[in-house]
Amino acid sequence: MDTIIYNPPLIETPLDIFIHSAGITSRKSQQYAQASPFYNICYYIRGNGTHARNGARALPYGPGTVAVGEPGIHYTRIPRDSDSIDAQWINFTGPKADEIFSRYNTPAPHLFFAGNDVEYLRYFTMIFRALKAGTPDDTLSACAMLLPLIVETLRRKKAARRTTAPDEVNAFTAFCRKRLHETELPLDEFLARHRLSYESFRKKFRRDTGVAPRDYWLMAKLSEAKRLLKSTGLPVETISGKVGIEPPAYFSRLFRKKEGVTPTEFRERDIV
Template sequence: MYHTWMRFFTPGPAHHRLGLVCLGVGLQHGTLPTVGPRTLDHHVAVVVSTGRGWFRTPDGRRTAVTAPALLWLTPGVPHHYGPDPDTGWDEAFVDFTGPTADTYTELGYIEPHRPVVALSDAGAARATVGRIVRAARRGNPLLEVETSAAVHELLVTLRRARADTAPDGEQVLQALARDACKPLTVADHATRHGMTPAELRTAVRRGAGCSPKDYLLGIRLGHAKELLAATELPVAAVARRVGYDDPAYFSRLFTRRVGMAPVRFREQQAHTVPGGWSDQVPDPDDPPIIGRTPTG
């Protein structure tokens, strides 16, 4: 005995230009029938909330699936899976496609080589799928754009929910962010964490989807933008504040990555205020309000 609800969409050409579109969504539970063997031309994320079952890879290996878990079904790759006939399972699935999926794969959010991924919790992912379900009501004029945005959110949520996201990996990223503007090389950072450069590259790639160099550069340039926009510090002083002793090198690097010179960025974004900007992230549920004294 099983129960199923599903709905499928046909986004138009303009919606496909968003880069990532939702093709369908479904909620199912019980002793569902076996799926496949079959091959699809698009991606599907299957979130198993309760129960257990199995997944057979193209090479014939059978992998146990125990909730909470994620099944990645990727284009052109045969798959075959199903719940245990004695227990069944509770699943939600989202079909999606678009060239942006390739970027998410490159960044490690989608893992074609690992079709079964253990999750620490499926609640947040199910909540995101729920938003797609609510957007799927008949006659919703914002359907394609709402569901496209939710697929982006789902991929981020699933990335955060991976059970193998080690706490020490998060600590390494946080420490790199804290020390990003110090004049340290990647090898220096690795040594500070008792790691080889290769181990640091693996940890950062796993955690942030990029190399340590790019991770540090993103933080440095972000801070440089804040200093350019919020202060009147000379460009050379900004360069030193974010870890570059050579202001000419900093300017070339900034221009190449940002698309404009530091001086031009300042002309566009300058918002110098008495006292400077706050480093404290505001609480979205209790944002600052004019006329009220901050409590933190």
Template sequence: MQTIRKREGFEGQRAIVLPKKILEVCGYTPPVNALYITDIGFYPRAAYHYRERPNGISQNILIYCTEGKGWLEVPTGTYNVSPNEFLIIPADMPHKYGADEKSPWTIHWVHFKGLQAPYFGALLSRQFKEFVSYSPFLDDRIRIFDSIFKALESGYSLDNLTYSNISFAYLLASFSFPEKFASAHHTLEKDAVDTSIEYMQHHLDVSLTLEQMASAINLSVSHYSSIFRKKTGYSPVVYFNHLKIQHACQYLQFTTLRINEISVKVGIEDPYYFSRMFTKIMGISPQEYRNKKG
């Protein structure tokens, strides 16, 4: 059970909670099962942000504060958190944390699991002796975080999961070994599938046919479907539905919109069909998701 003092979101916030079925895939698929993200987000100036979990949770938690202040309470004591400090909470450890009332923190946060998660937790906390540590601000670290978020935001293909979670290990290394952290990153030219996914993301509020998706990048339906499935492991329609449900999760988590209103916002006119699709993909109903994350 967790207690949250503020239900509303924070202006500019972003968050992704991976579906249960995707996490099951992560749990048994090498190399992802070594270390994988379950939740990830960014909360700017998160006034009244507060979490209390008397029994902890099954994931490890990393929170990186870039501005403002916050605090952490674990069984070993209470710690203040300042800019350019990160906190690590091992799985199953009881904890509380929150934003400073006068200067609320801006945070990048990740929940993670995996076979190697305990090792990374021990590394980041110096064998569970330091739960809050300083690490100098590095632009490249934020760029890696953003690239991980963007990859997961683009869907849950095995390529995206593998890339984001291998990158996540690199992100964790930037906190443990900041002096050794490399900063070489290159922007790659988008291919047809990347362009199609970007097109989908810009049209989440409407219903697109397979023909419309293929036409948008000037390919035949058969060729488009073939290259899309080859790269992502999913058909374009299934992938598009995953993006819609991911977007719906944001509305459920950060707004008070009714479920039928959210359904319309993600281009699904029939709220009952939306609820069935949501439940199939996320493993729980929209209302259960809102209650769980609210």
């Protein structure tokens, strides 16, 4: 995944909300401790570690975790050794942001688990697409789309029963990502290692992510396939093997069924 950063010009807007920067970060994760002048919503695609707000007890983050930041509040992120990070984020300010946070925000938890929720992630996709276009009208559209993202984020944050993904959920998502090349998910191995029964783990995983364990594994495979299609020139046949969905003809049929386009069409179309 490539790093993409948008710095839209500040424009006069009746919405009273301003996007200062946004983007997709992909890099070696580094520890940081800072207080930002902006509100921030950050969705972690990859990477694990701990995250603390104003020196409070550090909470674990992992793929699918959303962190919410507020101006002037000190945050510390400590990545797990050797972990890289992929994340989507938006920095913003404005009277309307102040009003929404004043009405809906709860100080704790500052993290919650969204999983691979397509509807939630669509907000980021649409905002980034507008920012990429770069015109004043598109920037205004991005600010307008930010408003429902903020409200939905704070709603989920308030409703979160847990401060982040349960340990078993984070462990399983990491387990899956290390085995994307395998054709069969060694779920029994994971369950034995963590002393879990299949039925109890399936219910817990589905409750916290909205999908079954095997469905998540397939989603992770397709996510990696999309990354390879966009960031490399590897043939579709090679990508099919790298994500363990073979033969290539089956991979292409499955990809089209899930994504609505063939792998080649996905590679060629211009999307964020």
